Amino acid sequence: MSDLNFPPLVLASASSTIAAAAGATLIVHNTETSKTISSPACDNRAHQNGFIRHIAVSEDSKIIASVGDDKNLKVWDVAEDELRLRSTRGLIKKASCVTFSPEGGIIVSDKVGDVYLYPLDPVPSDPSTSKPPMHAMVSDPTKNPDCDYLLGHVSILTSHITTPDSKYIISADRDEHIRVSRYPKSYVMEKALFGHDSFVSSLRIPSTHPNVLISGGGDPSLRIWDWTTGQSLSKVDIYPAILPHRKVRSYLRKNRSKNRMRKVEEGTSEEKEEEEEETFYSAPEGYILPSGQGVCIKKIDSITVGDKTVVLFFSEGASAIHSFMLPSDLSSPPVVNTQPLPYPILDFTVLPNQNGKVVISLDTAWGMLKKNPGPGIESRQEAIPRDDLTKEEKEGLDGFFKVIQIGDKGEVSESSDPSLSSSILPSLPKTDLKTLSNLNLYPLINILPKWPGLEEEVEGGDPPLPPTEGEENDMISLAPTSMTARTFGGTKRNYTKEELGTMNSKVLGRLKSQGVDIGNLLVQRQKKAKEERAQKVKEANERLRVQQETRQTKEEERERKKKKVQISEEEMANA
Amino acid sequence: MSKRTHDQLETEMEAGPSTATSLTPSTNGTTTPDQADVGLLKIPQKRFYRQRAHANVFVDHELDYPKSPSAMDWSFHYPQYFSYPDQAEPLPGQNTKKVEWADVGCGFGGLLMALAPMFPETLMLGMEIRMSVTKYVTDRIAATRQSQSLAGEGEKQPGEYQNVSVIRANAMKHITNFFDKGQLSKIFFLFPDPHFKNRKQKARIITPGLLAEYAYVLRPGGILYTVTDVKDLHEWMALHLNNHPLFIPIPNSELADDPILEAARTATEEGKKVERNKGDKWVACFRRAEDPVD
Numbered sequence: 001m002s003d004l005n006f007p008p009l010v011l012a013s014a015s016s017t018i019a020a021a022a023g024a025t026l027i028v029h030n031t032e033t034s035k036t037i038s039s040p041a042c043d044n045r046a047h048q049n050g051f052i053r054h055i056a057v058s059e060d061s062k063i064i065a066s067v068g069d070d071k072n073l074k075v076w077d078v079a080e081d082e083l084r085l086r087s088t089r090g091l092i093k094k095a096s097c098v099t100f101s102p103e104g105g106i107i108v109s110d111k112v113g114d115v116y117l118y119p120l121d122p123v124p125s126d127p128s129t130s131k132p133p134m135h136a137m138v139s140d141p142t143k144n145p146d147c148d149y150l151l152g153h154v155s156i157l158t159s160h161i162t163t164p165d166s167k168y169i170i171s172a173d174r175d176e177h178i179r180v181s182r183y184p185k186s187y188v189m190e191k192a193l194f195g196h197d198s199f200v201s202s203l204r205i206p207s208t209h210p211n212v213l214i215s216g217g218g219d220p221s222l223r224i225w226d227w228t229t230g231q232s233l234s235k236v237d238i239y240p241a242i243l244p245h246r247k248v249r250s251y252l253r254k255n256r257s258k259n260r261m262r263k264v265e266e267g268t269s270e271e272k273e274e275e276e277e278e279t280f281y282s283a284p285e286g287y288i289l290p291s292g293q294g295v296c297i298k299k300i301d302s303i304t305v306g307d308k309t310v311v312l313f314f315s316e317g318a319s320a321i322h323s324f325m326l327p328s329d330l331s332s333p334p335v336v337n338t339q340p341l342p343y344p345i346l347d348f349t350v351l352p353n354q355n356g357k358v359v360i361s362l363d364t365a366w367g368m369l370k371k372n373p374g375p376g377i378e379s380r381q382e383a384i385p386r387d388d389l390t391k392e393e394k395e396g397l398d399g400f401f402k403v404i405q406i407g408d409k410g411e412v413s414e415s416s417d418p419s420l421s422s423s424i425l426p427s428l429p430k431t432d433l434k435t436l437s438n439l440n441l442y443p444l445i446n447i448l449p450k451w452p453g454l455e456e457e458v459e460g461g462d463p464p465l466p467p468t469e470g471e472e473n474d475m476i477s478l479a480p481t482s483m484t485a486r487t488f489g490g491t492k493r494n495y496t497k498e499e500l501g502t503m504n505s506k507v508l509g510r511l512k513s514q515g516v517d518i519g520n521l522l523v524q525r526q527k528k529a530k531e532e533r534a535q536k537v538k539e540a541n542e543r544l545r546v547q548q549e550t551r552q553t554k555e556e557e558r559e560r561k562k563k564k565v566q567i568s569e570e571e572m573a574n575a
Numbered sequence: 576m577s578k579r580t581h582d583q584l585e586t587e588m589e590a591g592p593s594t595a596t597s598l599t600p601s602t603n604g605t606t607t608p609d610q611a612d613v614g615l616l617k618i619p620q621k622r623f624y625r626q627r628a629h630a631n632v633f634v635d636h637e638l639d640y641p642k643s644p645s646a647m648d649w650s651f652h653y654p655q656y657f658s659y660p661d662q663a664e665p666l667p668g669q670n671t672k673k674v675e676w677a678d679v680g681c682g683f684g685g686l687l688m689a690l691a692p693m694f695p696e697t698l699m700l701g702m703e704i705r706m707s708v709t710k711y712v713t714d715r716i717a718a719t720r721q722s723q724s725l726a727g728e729g730e731k732q733p734g735e736y737q738n739v740s741v742i743r744a745n746a747m748k749h750i751t752n753f754f755d756k757g758q759l760s761k762i763f764f765l766f767p768d769p770h771f772k773n774r775k776q777k778a779r780i781i782t783p784g785l786l787a788e789y790a791y792v793l794r795p796g797g798i799l800y801t802v803t804d805v806k807d808l809h810e811w812m813a814l815h816l817n818n819h820p821l822f823i824p825i826p827n828s829e830l831a832d833d834p835i836l837e838a839a840r841t842a843t844e845e846g847k848k849v850e851r852n853k854g855d856k857w858v859a860c861f862r863r864a865e866d867p868v869d
Contacts, residue, residue: 142783189788509619
């Protein structure tokens with residue numbers, strides 16, 4: 001049974017075009033001629049391998065770039081009646097953002113933190129020189145002959161954007177950083193925009209406000225910056241709008257460390273007291289969820305309605321789209337409007353020339369074919385096993401597209417555009433139930449937030465000290481307070497013999513340097529260790545001797561047997 | 576405290592915790608009210624702070640870093656030069672200086688301890704990702720500062736090591752969180768992890784992407800020092816620095832009798848080890864160029 005449609009995961013639009021990607025298929029709908037064209041058909045396996053994650057449409061709608069799970073950067077020519085594949089290039093790492101550069105090239109940022117500028121058409125490779133091996137290009141991105149290296153972060157790069165004046169490129173990463181670098185001389189870093197407490201996953205410069213940058217990620221608020229000065233202009237609280245609409249959650253990880261389990265338990269019990277009803281983002285005992293509240297702003301966009309600029313955004317895995325009017329006076333916080341939807345949003349894009357209409361694509365299979373993974377399931381989501389679907393259910397699955405109308409005060413209302421849905425739907429590639437239930441449509445909520453307890457254990461690190469009031473039991477608390485020079489001396493803490501006895505030599509040695517009298521414990525231990533070592537060596541030598549002896553006797557026996565056999569053979573021969 | 580005999584200690588210990596026997600000795604005779612009930616620090620021994628020589632820079636360490644350079648409380652590290660957050664009035668001379676030298680991957684802090692008395696007016700910071708090793712340098716600085724404060728006139732070193740500190744940080748991720756644009760005048764990369772394996776070379780401390788960040792924190796005219804005993808790594812670092820438009824190589828002749836470079840080559844623990852093993856040392860220094868005009 002393969003009569004189900006791939007969901008349109010990615011949407012984009014330009015002057016007169018809406019582009020959608022479903023599976024490995026790219027579909028382009030011209031809003032003026034109402035014509036829909038799509039890339040050549042391929043089989044189910046090809047769809048899964050080449051599942052398109054990012055598309056970019058050139059400003060004139062003539063060229064589209066796409067990158068899928070197969071790490072192929074494809075460039076398509078949009079002709080009147082067909083979508084022509086212009087070139088295919090292999091990327092080094094999975095892409096996280098693809099845009100067109102001001103001069104018509106393609107800027108690709110990837111999951112290891114590098115940003116490249118690919119020329120629109122591949123550079124003809126010189127057959128006399130071979131491409132450097134992959135590992136060399138990963139460690140030294142400047143070696144990649146296909147493209148120019150722009151810049152790099154030591155983190156997962158999440159988004160990049162070139163400024164309207166084409167002179168700067170802004171890049172954001174998983175470690176809360178937003179950087180402003182020059183373009184194309186991107187080796188000159190101009191500014192760092194500080195303020196985010198969590199990962200940054202989306203950037204947007206509204207076309208009407210060329211100096212304003214809006215950024216969002218896992219934080220409770222979006223930030224509005226003047227990127228030219230680096231000044232933070234305003235914050236927009238988004239948690240109240242998003243939290244009630246979260247649908248898809250990260251998978252649960254087993255909590256392996258006993259020490260940390262305790263910490264987590266303490267944390268959840270406190271939380272329970274604070275908010276009784278919060279159950280969506282709390283892990284059952286023995287499991288952990290990534291930090292934050294499961295919010296991950298996937299896309300921020302802006303739309304001009306009348307003479308007002310309205311900002312639209314959504315969080316990955318949430319079933320609502322949000323909007324606010326970008327106020328002329330940024331000191332007062334804007335009101336966030338919410339449009340709830342029946343399913344988690346996959347993507348949205350502004351319909352060109354329709355004055356405030358936005359098309360949204362939804363994951364209609366959520367809840368019917370898949371759900372949040374429970375404890376013990378390591379995959380990103382749990383498939384609900386179904387043998388077949390009823391006719392009504394199948395029809396329900398096709399309700400991918402929703403159209404909303406943005407008002408000039410930023411308010412959202414439901415709208416419709418039946419022609420759009422009916423023209424794109426037939427072009428969606430077909431697949432079967434099983435594939436549809438297992439598609440990974442929400443990659444970011446698992447990887448962008450930090451998982452607690454990832455710090456690797458320090459070998460021979462300090463064991464926890466017995467708790468004392470007003471003292472933190474971590475390594476730093478062992479540090480003498482004299483770094484602050486308020487008390488110019490060692491630790492005031494008293495240790496009993498028992499306490500000292502339970503510590504390892506490393507800790508004892510450190511305490512000693514802090515002026516704690518540890519007596520001759522260390523010397524005793526060294527002596528003991530020495531004796532133990534000597535004893536071990538003795539035992540080992542003894543074992544070796546015994547082994548050798550037994551081997552010798554065995555060999556002698558074998559020799560004797562051999563001789564016996566020889567003798568008997570000789571005797572036989574003689575006989 | 577070492578005068579106390581073992582037997583005395585035993586009896587004290589046997590008395591049990593209820594009597595709260597203090598194993599922490601009071602300072603010897605010269606106790607001032609400030610120092611009452613606190614111990615004398617000793618220079619720590621490295622063997623209690625050893626840690627695997629490699630750290631994965633890409634994983635999420637539980638690090639403590641400021642949200643931005645302006646959010647950094649330097650008073651914890653340089654109490655003589657920065658006022659405490661709860662201090663009403665800064666003392667004269669406080670809050671006028673900024674950290675200017677950074678030793679990225681300072682290890683056991685040999686360079687910092689050598690440079691601190693040579694340049695008592697310059698604030699310098701070591702950045703080290705390994706927890707135990709950072710702890711060692713912290714303890715070492717604390718002990719040195721204390722002994723300096725108690726030392727007689729003749730034994731005092733210029734600056735009394737108040738101008739040196741160390742921080743546990745992943746400089747590859749967070750150097751811009753600590754320093755403003757153009758704040759540093761010198762940055763050291765001494766005997767960094769060579770990451771021999773091809774697959775690991777991305778973790779090297781000098782990469783084309785990171786050089787943009789180092790150029791950002793380094794002021795034009797500032798100097799970037801690299802020293803290593805691995806020729807392959809030296810070639811890698813020199814290649815990328817030479818290729819970077821914002822770094823200009825400094826000919827070795829120009830730095831022949833630079834005391835800082837001499838210290839960078841010889842004062843670190845790794846440098847001493849290489850010397851003991853009679854290994855080679857490769858030095859490359861670069862000056863930060865002015866930003867291009869356009």
